[in-house]
Amino acid sequence: MAKPGYGKRSAPDQAPPRADDFAHLPPREAYLAGFLDRLTDNAAMDAKTxxxxQPLYGQQAVRSALNELSRHGHLRRVRRRAEPGETGADNATRWVFHTYWSGAARSSEWWSQFLAGDVPTDGPVVGQVDRPADTRSDSAPERAPIDVQPQTAPDDVPPQTEPPNPPAHPHPTPTPAYTTLARLGLEDPRLTLSAADCAALQALAEEWFARGVTPAHLTQSLVAGLPDQVHSPRAFVQRRLRDKMPPERPAALAAPAPRGPRRLMECTDCGVPGRPEALPGGLCRGCREEASEGSAVSPPTRLAVAPDTVRVLAEQLRGAVRTSRGCLTPILA
Known part of the structure; x- marks a missing residue:
């Protein structure tokens, strides 16, 4: 298992597993795909682990297989910005790394929409044939019949008794505006308000919040620069709420809708981050070119030189360097 918050993440909209899920893959990739598909969420997905x-393949073979599974649309490596308080991310910017896994092969467009927060419901599935509507296997156990208990007749239900001392009027939940006004006395005793004062000033405080002000900003605006004595806290707070009322925000400056955590896709092979459209198949351009040229690159040519000849040439070069005279051309020739 990976560290908390890291490791495998299952993609949504996956059908129940079948024996032919990875029949379109080569034997090595099909074996490792079946192994990864059975792992639970938060399992480590690095090549070393x-x-x-598993007993068949080493690290290099696993890395190559993960690249092939990424090309076929089964996995994507993603980093996302950690939320405050998650994995110790209080003030510093920290990143959490996931490997999203899909038993069904997905297209690059599907992964791009999913990582952008728009989860496709019926995205195209590549590399697999259509399945029949009934995906139940013949060996699936039948459901046990439900034992329905007979309902109790109305006459058999014991009468419910009233509580001895029912509450007369339960207190409503205080609003954020009411709570902010009530806590002013904790920030500065000169602005201690009663319950009636908070209820009377609540509408003005709610107007502040409607204009985009936070409770901390409102509290700071009310307690800043207080005189030595505040004879009437209610009148003083009411005057400040009216005089310091912030302007209404234009539509262009309205707070944007809350977004999910920022996520970046990574190259499955080298780990370089990038936008989904820049990593088709989950691989960067350098790794794609290296994979396509893999077998075409011939090994470097080695010159067959006797060891004695090498030692003689090395002594001649050292002598030329020490004397700072002579020409290296005849030596090399």
Missing amino acids: IAKA
């Missing part, structure tokens, strides 16, 4: 957890 996967190589240790």
Whole structure:
């Protein structure tokens, strides 16, 4: 298992597993895909851990297989910005790394929409044939019949008794505006308000919040620069609420809708971050070109030179450097 908050994440909208889910893959990738599909969420998805957890393939083979699974649309590596308080991310910017896994092969467009927060419901599935509507296997256990208990007749229900001392009028939940006004006395005793004062000034405080002010900003505006003595806290707070009322925000400056945590896709092979459209198949351009040229690159040519000849040439070069004279051209020739 990975550290809390890291590791495997299952993509949404996945059908129940079947024996032919990975029939379109080569044998090595199909074996590792079946192994990864059975892992639970938060499981480690790095090549080193996967190589240790199964007996057939080493780290390099696992890395190559993960790249192929990424090209076929089964996985994407993602980093997202951690929320405050998550994995110790209080003030500093921290990133959490996930590997999203899908048993069904997804297209690059589907992954782009999913990482953008728009989860496709019927995105195209690549590399698989259509399945029949009934996906139940023949060996699926039948459901046990539900034992329905007979309902009790109305005459058999015991009468419910009233509580001995029912509450007369339960207190309503205080609003944020009421709570902010009530806490002014904790910030500065000169602005201690009664319950009636908070109820009377609540409408003005709510107008502040409607204009985009936070409770902390409102409190700071009311307690800043107080005189030595405040004879009437209610009148003083009411005057400040009216005189310091912020302007209404234009539509262009309205607070944007809350967004989910920022997520960036990573290259499955080298880990370089980028936008989904820049990483088709989950791989950057350099890794795609390296994979396509893999077998075409010939090994470097080595010159067959006897060891004695190498030692003689090395002594000649050292002598030329020490004397700072002579020409290296005849030596090399």
